[in-house]
Amino acid sequence: MNSSVLIESFAEFAKFKNIDRPTMMRILEDVFRTMIRKKWGTDENFDIILNVEKGDLEIWRNREIVDDNSEDIWDYDKISLSDARKIEADFEVGEEVSEEIQLEDFGRRAVLTARQTLIQRIKDMEKELLFQKYKDQVGEIISGEVYQVWNREVLLLDQEENELLIPKAEQIPKDRYRKGDQVRAVVQRVEIVNGNPKIILSRTSPAFLERLFENEVPEIFDGLIAIKKIVREPGERAKVAVESFDDRIDPVGACVGMKGSRIHSIVRELENENIDVINYTENLELYIQRALSPAKISSMKIDEEGGRVSVFLKPDQVSLAIGKGGQNIKLASRLVGYEIDVFRESETYEEDITLNEFSDEIEGWIIDELRRIGLDTAKSVLAVSKEDLLRRTELEEETIDDVLSILREELEEEDNNQ
Numbered sequence: 001m002n003s004s005v006l007i008e009s010f011a012e013f014a015k016f017k018n019i020d021r022p023t024m025m026r027i028l029e030d031v032f033r034t035m036i037r038k039k040w041g042t043d044e045n046f047d048i049i050l051n052v053e054k055g056d057l058e059i060w061r062n063r064e065i066v067d068d069n070s071e072d073i074w075d076y077d078k079i080s081l082s083d084a085r086k087i088e089a090d091f092e093v094g095e096e097v098s099e100e101i102q103l104e105d106f107g108r109r110a111v112l113t114a115r116q117t118l119i120q121r122i123k124d125m126e127k128e129l130l131f132q133k134y135k136d137q138v139g140e141i142i143s144g145e146v147y148q149v150w151n152r153e154v155l156l157l158d159q160e161e162n163e164l165l166i167p168k169a170e171q172i173p174k175d176r177y178r179k180g181d182q183v184r185a186v187v188q189r190v191e192i193v194n195g196n197p198k199i200i201l202s203r204t205s206p207a208f209l210e211r212l213f214e215n216e217v218p219e220i221f222d223g224l225i226a227i228k229k230i231v232r233e234p235g236e237r238a239k240v241a242v243e244s245f246d247d248r249i250d251p252v253g254a255c256v257g258m259k260g261s262r263i264h265s266i267v268r269e270l271e272n273e274n275i276d277v278i279n280y281t282e283n284l285e286l287y288i289q290r291a292l293s294p295a296k297i298s299s300m301k302i303d304e305e306g307g308r309v310s311v312f313l314k315p316d317q318v319s320l321a322i323g324k325g326g327q328n329i330k331l332a333s334r335l336v337g338y339e340i341d342v343f344r345e346s347e348t349y350e351e352d353i354t355l356n357e358f359s360d361e362i363e364g365w366i367i368d369e370l371r372r373i374g375l376d377t378a379k380s381v382l383a384v385s386k387e388d389l390l391r392r393t394e395l396e397e398e399t400i401d402d403v404l405s406i407l408r409e410e411l412e413e414e415d416n417n418q
Contacts, residue, residue, distance in 0.1 A: 006103070006115055011052050019122055025050055027121045031114050032059065035106050045077040046101075059101040065093050130162055131197040134190045141211045142201070146181040156183060156201070163199070170202035172235040174271035184269065186211055203270075206230035209238060212266045217255050219244075225251045228280040231334040235271045237323070239291065239331045241280040252277045278335070288340070291332035295321035298345055302338070309338045312345050318374040325392065326373055342374035352377040353410060361406050369393050370403075378407040 011024065019027075029048050036043040036059070049058040063079040072078045084091040087099060103111060144156030144164045154177050156164040166185055177183065185201035186208040192198070202208060209230050219225040224246050232238040244251040255277045256263045263275060278290045288309055289297050295317045301310040313321055321342050322329050333340045354377050355367045373392045375381045381389075382404065389400050 006111065006118075007050070007052060007057055019125060021052065023125065025052065027118065027125070028052070031117050031121065032057070034117070035110055035114055036101075038110070039106060040076065042076050047098075057103065059103075061099045061101055063097050063099070065091055065095050065097060067093050127195070127197055130199075131190055131192065134187055134197070134199045137187045138189060139186060139207050139211070141184055141186050141208065141215070143182055143184050144201070146177045146179050146183055149177045149179065154183075156185075164201050165199065166201045166203065170200065170204050172203050172271050172273070174235045175203065204232065204234035206232055209240070209266070209270070209275075212269060213240070213255060216257075216262045216266055219249060219251075219254045224249055225254055229335055231331045232273070233327050233331060235273050236325075237274045237276070237327045237331060238270075239276045239278060239335045241278045241287075241291075241335060243280040252279050276331075284336070288332070288336050288338070291335045292321050292328065292340070295328070297321075307338055308341060309336075310341045310343060312343045313374075314345050315380075318342060318344050322374050322392075329372075329374075341371060343376050344374060344380050352379045354378075355381070358406060358410070362403055366395065366399060366403060369395055378411055382407055382411070 007028065028050055032048055033043040033046070036046050040046075040061075045062045047058075047060040047062065049060070050056070063077050063084075065081055065084045066072050066078045068080045068082050070078070070080075073080050079097055081091065081093055084095075084097050087097060091097065106114075142158065142164075144158050146154060147157045147163075148155040152168050154166045154171065156166065158164060164185075166183070170185075170188060183203075185203045186205050188200045188202035188205055188207075190197060190199050209232060210227050213227060214221045217225065220227060220242075224244065226243050226245065228241040228243050230238065230240050240255070242251040242255055244254075254262075263277070267273060267275060276293060278287075278293065281287050281290070284302060285300060288300060288302075288311070292311065295313060297311050297313055297317075299312045303309070311321065320328070321332075323331075329340055329342060355362070355370060355375070358378070359367065370376070370381060370393065375384065384392075386397075386400055386404065389395065390397060393400075395403075
């Protein structure tokens with residue numbers, strides 16, 4: 001293989017891989033210098049002249065002529081007078097010899113190795129460029145075409161046919177993918193696995209929702225409105241706290257848009273995820289009230305040291321505060337950074353019995369689970385159907401039956417004693 005064939009085939013491969021000319025020149029020179037070092041131990045006295053367009057390669061070895069009896073005759077940059085005159089008969093001591101080295105002088109095996117090295121260097125460069133490209137886009141939305149759907153992940157291809165992955169945990173539960181679909185997601189992270197870049201996308205990340213708001217709400221993109229915090233139960237519900245830096249702009253109204261025009265497209269993208277946009281405030285009590293919307297709180301007690309808040313609501317507001325499957329209270333707790341406990345206000349509270357008084361008969365974790373959904377007294381539990389308790393709690397049917405039996409028995413005894 002002569003130099004022109006080697007360089008032309010490499011240049012064509014590099015062009016196909018979108019490698020720029022300066023990078024290609026640098027890789028070529030690096031590979032040839034590696035060949036020189038393997039053969040002569042150093043490349044310090046060699047010049048490499050490349051012309052990629054013409055496929056030309058010139059390698060020149062530069063040495064100073066010394067007398068045949070000189071002590072320096074074995075230095076890498078010296079040549080004896082007798083050897084120099086084999087190249088050109090009229091050379092003299094002290095002159096410099098520039099000897100052209102042909103690619104064939106390295107041997108066939110070395111040339112083939114160089115070709116494989118060049119191709120591998122381009123592939124490595126391509127991987128590095130891909131890694132850097134997507135590393136710079138972490139947190140940004142990109143679009144890809146569904147290429148393959150597996151149980152644990154979905155494979156997308158970008159416009160340059162690079163592979164992108166959405167693992168099951170990063171998919172919205174209601175998402176359904178078919179080959180050829182265009183899917184938007186945020187770049188979650190980029191990893192190197194077995195020497196190859198692995199690009200992980202997410203549709204469940206709060207960053208995805210944040211970027212969607214930036215795309216739909218110009219005031220957020222322009223910095224007039226800031227998103228303070230986002231919490232999500234992907235595909236089900238989200239709470240977004242926003243703040244305006246311009247008193248003339250209502251941040252909630254701007255995010256929702258006229259007749260919901262701005263938020264509707266976001267909701268559709270997120271498979272009808274219910275999004276609550278909340279006006280952020282430094283006033284913790286007011287912030288908690290807004291976070292628990294649409295429920296109306298009667299009163300609350302904040303334990304800053306314990307990181308807990310006890311909120312008291314009228315009976316008809318408890319289910320609103322807790323939400324479907326406990327989502328509303330769970331998201332509100334994450335939004336404000338406090339664990340929220342819901343308590344039911346009752347005018348007949350003195351005739352009721354708190355669940356804590358059953359701690360000798362009902363295990364503590366069961367009481368905690370009931371309190372999590374706003375049931376903290378015997379009557380409040382009995383007022384809920386068994387089916388609702390099964391749906392709203394993590395309790396087994398047998399456990400619920402036992403609890404209901406204990407509570408009924410105790411209340412019957414109370415009534416008989418009165």
